[in-house]
Amino acid sequence: MNAQYDAVVVGAGFAGITAARDLVDQGRSVVVLEAGTRIGGRTYARPFAGYEHITAELGGSWVNRELQPAVRQEIERYGSQLVEDLPCENAVFFSAGQRRAFPVPAAELADLERVIGHMRDVSKRIAPSQRLSSQPIRDLDISAEDFIAPLDLGPATRELFYATVAWYTGAEPTKVSVLGTLAQIAGFGHSPFGFYGALTERFVGGAGTLLDAIVRDSGLEIRLEHTVASVDVRDGEVTVRTISNDTVRARSCVVAVPTNVLRNIAFTPSLPPEKSRFLTKNHLGRAYKPSMLVRNIPRRSFAFGSGKLQALCLGYEYEDGSCLIMGFGDENSVADPTSREELEAAVREYYPDADVIAVDAHDWNSDPLFDGTYRIDRPGEAYDFLRAMNVPEGPVVFAGTDIDDSIWRIWIEGAISSGHRAAGAVSRLLHSRTGT
Numbered sequence: 001m002n003a004q005y006d007a008v009v010v011g012a013g014f015a016g017i018t019a020a021r022d023l024v025d026q027g028r029s030v031v032v033l034e035a036g037t038r039i040g041g042r043t044y045a046r047p048f049a050g051y052e053h054i055t056a057e058l059g060g061s062w063v064n065r066e067l068q069p070a071v072r073q074e075i076e077r078y079g080s081q082l083v084e085d086l087p088c089e090n091a092v093f094f095s096a097g098q099r100r101a102f103p104v105p106a107a108e109l110a111d112l113e114r115v116i117g118h119m120r121d122v123s124k125r126i127a128p129s130q131r132l133s134s135q136p137i138r139d140l141d142i143s144a145e146d147f148i149a150p151l152d153l154g155p156a157t158r159e160l161f162y163a164t165v166a167w168y169t170g171a172e173p174t175k176v177s178v179l180g181t182l183a184q185i186a187g188f189g190h191s192p193f194g195f196y197g198a199l200t201e202r203f204v205g206g207a208g209t210l211l212d213a214i215v216r217d218s219g220l221e222i223r224l225e226h227t228v229a230s231v232d233v234r235d236g237e238v239t240v241r242t243i244s245n246d247t248v249r250a251r252s253c254v255v256a257v258p259t260n261v262l263r264n265i266a267f268t269p270s271l272p273p274e275k276s277r278f279l280t281k282n283h284l285g286r287a288y289k290p291s292m293l294v295r296n297i298p299r300r301s302f303a304f305g306s307g308k309l310q311a312l313c314l315g316y317e318y319e320d321g322s323c324l325i326m327g328f329g330d331e332n333s334v335a336d337p338t339s340r341e342e343l344e345a346a347v348r349e350y351y352p353d354a355d356v357i358a359v360d361a362h363d364w365n366s367d368p369l370f371d372g373t374y375r376i377d378r379p380g381e382a383y384d385f386l387r388a389m390n391v392p393e394g395p396v397v398f399a400g401t402d403i404d405d406s407i408w409r410i411w412i413e414g415a416i417s418s419g420h421r422a423a424g425a426v427s428r429l430l431h432s433r434t435g436t
């Protein structure tokens with residue numbers, strides 16, 4: 001078999017593009033196969049439906065250059081422009097069925113303090129700079145419910161804890177492993193408040209502008225609408241076949257697709273049980289992130305709590321008094337993330353006078369190329385999943401934010417880091433074979 005490329009990369013999100021670019025930087029020949037009609041995967045910005053002058057960011061958008069070194073490096077290399085969030089001046093909370101100026105009733109203040117302290121203290125067992133699966137933290141791979149059980153919290157505080165987990169995971173909070181949430185708190189400098197104030201920068205025009213710059217600069221060869229159906233390894237080389245029967249032969253392969261759709265690719269030889277046992281069923285992350293153009297809410301506002309949507313974050317304020325807000329909800333929050341009426345009812349739980357003028361959203365959960373948002377594990381699965389997926393299968397290396405073994409897993413930072421790591425693994429493999 002004659003390989004056409006040093007590497008074939010499957011999936012043109014941040015992980016796949018970073019891996020491909022790193023390999024091109026090293027003088028390797030690379031082709032990227034992407035199933036969709038665009039690059040960027042779970043980062044996706046487009047003109048807001050009906051309001052073309054507004055950019056709706058329907059997937060990943062917030063970053064922090066100080067906390068996220070891989071993102072910072074790319075921004076500096078390509079000179080990306082960022083915009084800082086407007087600082088919050090008005091916060092409103094919803095807990096125990098009630099809108100509040102303070103998160104919980106006075107009688108539960110001590111409970112609130114205890115749960116925040118518990119999250120902070122336990123997160124200190126996680127070293128931010130080390131691989132998660134190399135740390136002795138398997139005992140933290142437990143349900144959120146078990147995590148707070150010893151605290152005996154009051155109802156409003158318990159609801160706010162679950163709202164935090166649901167906002168971060170986009171999943172039914174009692175069902176998920178709390179390990180990822182704790183690792184994230186470690187990433188925020190061991191501060192649970194990081195969920196509210198750590199990631200405050202966005203790319204002007206959306207995160208895809210960075211990817212466009214990477215592709216332009218590196219001259220990457222990307223084939224859109226090439227859905228990979230199979231990856232066959234024979235005699236140490238890889239044949240990748242698309243659903244239209246196009247084939248690419250390469251010395252190595254980086255598979256950088258969301259883990260919920262990995263099972264749509266047939267591997268020969270089959271993936272070992274350590275990996276396949278995690279891939280037969282979906283992970284739990286099924287968030288909604290509707291963008292909403294609204295009127296009649298307080299200036300510079302932020303809302304959080306156990307309403308249908310767990311958080312309402314300000315995007316932009318406009319001169320006519322309207323503003324763009326992004327809602328975050330778990331899988332049970334709304335039936336239709338593009339229903340103006342449904343979202344207006346959800347926003348009014350926090351702001352009773354609000355008018356939702358228009359909405360835009362992408363339903364990642366029903367999109368067959370994603371089948372969910374970002375990987376959220378069941379209790380007892382997070383730790384072992386990371387260990388298993390970061391082991392290459394011969395010349396096939398896996399990548400993507402879902403398998404990033406760091407505190408920034410599930411973010412753009414995690415996708416970029418995972419891409420670097422995959423390119424490093426491919427590079428070592430090619431070097432060991434050819435000495436170059």
Ligand SMILES: Cc1cc2nc3c(=O)[nH]c(=O)nc-3n(C[C@H](O)[C@H](O)[C@H](O)COP(=O)(O)OP(=O)(O)OC[C@H]3O[C@@H](n4cnc5c(N)ncnc54)[C@H](O)[C@@H]3O)c2cc1C
Pocket residue numbers: 010011012013014015016033034035036039040041042043058059060061062063226227228229256257258261264265287288289364369370373374399400401402410411412413414415
């Ligand atoms: C609603 C939402 C909000 C988010 N908010 C933030 C945020 O504010 N900040 C942040 O840092 N992160 C955020 N994220 C996460 C961030 O977007 C992701 O971590 C990151 O974009 C994932 O990159 P990736 O390369 O791992 O995967 P993806 O971007 O999903 O790329 C995988 C690619 O594989 C393609 N593919 C799938 N199957 C096949 C196949 N068979 N053949 C070929 N190609 C295939 C897909 O089309 C896709 O383009 C958010 C994500 C979502 C969904």
